[in-house]
Amino acid sequence: MPAEASTSRPASPLTERQEARRRRILHASAQLASRGGFDAVQMREVAESSQVALGTLYRYFPSKVHLLVATMQDQLEHMHGTLRRKPPPGDTAAERVAQTLMRAFRALQREPHLADAMVRALTFADRSVSPEVDQVSRQTTAIILDAMGLADPTPEQLSAVRVIEHTWHSALITWLSGRASIAQVKIDIETVCRLIDLTEPAGRG
Amino acid sequence: MPAEASTSRPASPLTERQEARRRRILHASAQLASRGGFDAVQMREVAESSQVALGTLYRYFPSKVHLLVATMQDQLEHMHGTLRRKPPPGDTAAERVAQTLMRAFRALQREPHLADAMVRALTFADRSVSPEVDQVSRQTTAIILDAMGLADPTPEQLSAVRVIEHTWHSALITWLSGRASIAQVKIDIETVCRLIDLTEPAGRG
DNA sequence: CGCTAATCTAGAACAAGTTTCAGACTTGAT
DNA sequence: ATCAAGTCTGAAACTTGTTCTAGATTAGCG
Structure with a gap:
């Protein structure tokens, strides 16, 4: 299992590509949030923006x-x-x-x-x-x-x-x-x- | 338009049946909430419990x-x-x-x-x-x-x-x-x- | 009573969060 | 290099809040 969104202790150390994915996701999230707040952060859009499949997004962040x-x-x-x-x-x-x-x-x-x-x-x-x-x-x-x-x-x-x-x-x-x-x-x-x-x-x- | 969920001033005075509907809805809401909290209050269930069509529920309470x-x-x-x-x-x-x-x-x-x-x-x-x-x-x-x-x-x-x-x-x-x-x-x-x-x-x- | 506008109903349709799945790709160990 | 296990992808399906529509009912009024 990859990180559970806990900054301080990655359950199992992420590979470089995984770390990069995680950053892309957080970046996309912040970007969409900056535009339109809570409602504008739509999981499908976050996934698309961060170049990650929806299922993967949910694996990194369960909700x-x-x-x-x-x-x-x-x-x-x-x-x-x-x-x-x-x-x-x-x-x-x-x-x-x-x-x-x-x-x-x-x-x-x-x-x-x-x-x-x-x-x-x-x-x-x-x-x-x-x-x-x-x-x-x-x-x-x-x-x-x-x-x-x-x-x-x-x-x-x-x-x-x-x-x-x-x-x-x-x-x-x-x-x-x-x-x-x-x-x-x-x-x-x-x-x-x-x-x-x-x-x-x-x-x- | 019926009441806007404001206890103190009904925008237009509700008829008796409307008042009764409103009470049924609030009662159903509280009942479902008591069982399972926020998630258990599902609009379709509230409508069914209170004997009201979904559209009507939304007319009384817009969300x-x-x-x-x-x-x-x-x-x-x-x-x-x-x-x-x-x-x-x-x-x-x-x-x-x-x-x-x-x-x-x-x-x-x-x-x-x-x-x-x-x-x-x-x-x-x-x-x-x-x-x-x-x-x-x-x-x-x-x-x-x-x-x-x-x-x-x-x-x-x-x-x-x-x-x-x-x-x-x-x-x-x-x-x-x-x-x-x-x-x-x-x-x-x-x-x-x-x-x-x-x-x-x-x-x- | 008979008319008209407003309201209510049933149900379909839509939107977005979440789950699931089969198949392709990576990774780590041998 | 090869295999097994784990991960990622793309797409469909499911859930629940919300909207929409057409027709039935009701309320108020003359």
């Missing part, structure tokens, strides 16, 4: 949602790299986290359709995609902890981070579906980031 | 997501009534909100498949369902403000409520997809509710 979540892993990795190179300048952890998320948000605004495809897939994913979604979640957590500048967070801090992630995902959805403005998302992010102040300065409970 | 969001409105109304009758006993606003949400959560735990169908529909909804999703959001906001005991919330408090709703939805999703335990959801809810303390006692900023 459309798996494919889009893998696409998101891909993009997230890229973003984490970018953010690492230019860490946010804020004075407090809360500020830095808010700045980091706003930076990510601005990146998403540049490709709103792609954002739509990825986020919708992420929240629509059922149990069969849990491992992959979890990986995305861990990656997001890592980005936030990086911004906080923490190596060894307390349980309270981890709770705060989880709540921040919840808010981040849900706020994105309200923005993507046109129910919240960009300004609104910004406020929500800043609001939830205040939770960090609640856990940081005080000692453990 | 599966519309149908499930309307189902959620229905359930939410019921729950708001229940909660009103037995307000939570906590001393602080934060406590009462957390208790209220945990009560709702326990109700959902009794019908996890139904919860799955409703929540997945809610977060998967695209722009065409925005009005209905917004209505659900307003209803949820009303429930939380009720628990806080506030008639005239400040903008900060409204922000906190929005963040609480974000957390609520997203935490439910992680639970439904098996990526978070019940205990975890409880912690997240309690964590986010602390935001209320941040806005309540202090005066306006």
Whole structure:
């Protein structure tokens, strides 16, 4: 069995041609998503664009949602790299986290359709995609902890981070579906980031 | 045109038979959802169960997501009534909100498949369902403000409520997809509710 | 009652995700 | 170089959400 869309551990090491196929598929997926969002990523088209038979596509990614979540892993990795190179300048952890998320948000605004495809897939994913979604979640957590500048967070801090992630995902959805403005998302992010102040300065409970 | 799945204002008043059809449809939807979640709500089956032609079903609810969001409105109304009758006993606003949400959560735990169908529909909804999703959001906001005991919330408090709703939805999703335990959801809810303390006692900023 | 417009029904048809299958091609081991 | 096992291809089939159509029914009105 080839890779299960898990970036970090290919179940069996892919051959070069397989790796190339996988990249072509992810590229086609991102490209189609950028055009028209979730609905525009049609499996037949992805297969055709990436020069792969439909059955092969399904062997690499067992469903459309798996494919889009893998696409998101891909993009997230890229973003984490970018953010690492230019860490946010804020004075407090809360500020830095808010700045980091706003930076990510601005990146998403540049490709709103792609954002739509990825986020919708992420929240629509059922149990069969849990491992992959979890990986995305861990990656997001890592980005936030990086911004906080923490190596060894307390349980309270981890709770705060989880709540921040919840808010981040849900706020994105309200923005993507046109129910919240960009300004609104910004406020929500800043609001939830205040939770960090609640856990940081005080000692453990 | 008949009702657009908006509980509060039927575009044109439905006849008795139409009202009955609408109820049959919602009932069938909830029943099927209770059995097998989102996937088990199949439009043909809903139509058959509710003794209505497929075309009619689509006239009442223009998509599966519309149908499930309307189902959620229905359930939410019921729950708001229940909660009103037995307000939570906590001393602080934060406590009462957390208790209220945990009560709702326990109700959902009794019908996890139904919860799955409703929540997945809610977060998967695209722009065409925005009005209905917004209505659900307003209803949820009303429930939380009720628990806080506030008639005239400040903008900060409204922000906190929005963040609480974000957390609520997203935490439910992680639970439904098996990526978070019940205990975890409880912690997240309690964590986010602390935001209320941040806005309540202090005066306006 | 008798008319007209709107609504409802049954069922076919279409669209896109997913599955399946027979045959061609690769790969790895001997 | 050759064989077996695994992989890829192309195409059809299947599933379920959605749309469409022609004819039957119903509601409102004079």
